[in-house]
Amino acid sequence: MVDTSRLDDLIVCTECDALYRVRQPERGQVAVCARCHTVLAAPRAKAALQIVALAVATLILIVGAAVFPFLRIEVGGVANAASVLDISYAFFDGFLTVLVIATMSMILAIPALRTGLIIYVLAPFIVDKPALPGARAAFRVAQQLRPWAMAEIFAIGCAVSLVKIADLAQVTFGPAFWMFAVLTVLIVIQQKFMCSWSVWNALASQTPS
Ligand SMILES: [Zn+2]
Structure with a gap:
């Protein structure tokens, strides 16, 4: 069985398909793909x-x-x-x-x-x-x-x-x-x-x- 409880914090880069495990960025912080620098998450x-x-x-x-x-x-x-x-x-x-x-x-x-x-x-x-x-x-x-x-x-x-x-x-x-x-x-x-x-x-x- 796959542990689905841990899938919620997965995020895939829309440009290069790299897979990351992220937590909610703080206000003003931005999560960026390490490989292609696409912005993954930017809560404001x-x-x-x-x-x-x-x-x-x-x-x-x-x-x-x-x-x-x-x-x-x-x-x-x-x-x-x-x-x-x-x-x-x-x-x-x-x-x-x-x-x-x-x-x-x-x-x-x-x-x-x-x-x-x-x-x-x-x-x-x-x-x-x-x-x-x-x-x-x-x-x-x-x-x-x-x-x-x-x-x-x-x-x-x-x-x-x-x-x-x-x-x-x-x-x-x-x-x-x-x-x-x-x-x-x-x-x-x-x-x-x-x-x-x-x-x-x-x-x-x-x-x-
Ligand atoms: Zn990427």
Whole structure:
């Protein structure tokens, strides 16, 4: 029989698969992989509050980025402004429908769902309440969705293609473009900030299942 009581303090490096036995680092301390220097665990004081605050800001920006005008194009005195949702409706036809649904999922729906799940999991910790039902499953889904949340890749892709059409038409960025730009920064900060090992640890000590 394997002694499972001692498996709780095992941690695997996400980069090089090295296996370590760790104890909860003190506040302000960071556990780092000895082989590749990847951060393994970095608990922070009031981390839950800061992550939830970031997540709420992210959600608001995602909604804004969808409905506010994304860009305004002017050719020969005729101007047209469109939001991301307007653009997606315009392509909602035949084969392109699949493409539109996939794109909208990756740039809006999945980032919004992930952010919502993170709020659901972490919000109770802010007020020192037990985790909500299904918090562990919710956090697992949030982690699995991470590669499919591509709001930031979309923003970079748009910036590159807009530079290319700038010669053909007068292009002005709308508020949604800048919301995507801020969103990109927020998502990166949130991913750097959220120590998933600490979240699992906190969930394990709170929920019975
Ligand atoms: Zn490593």
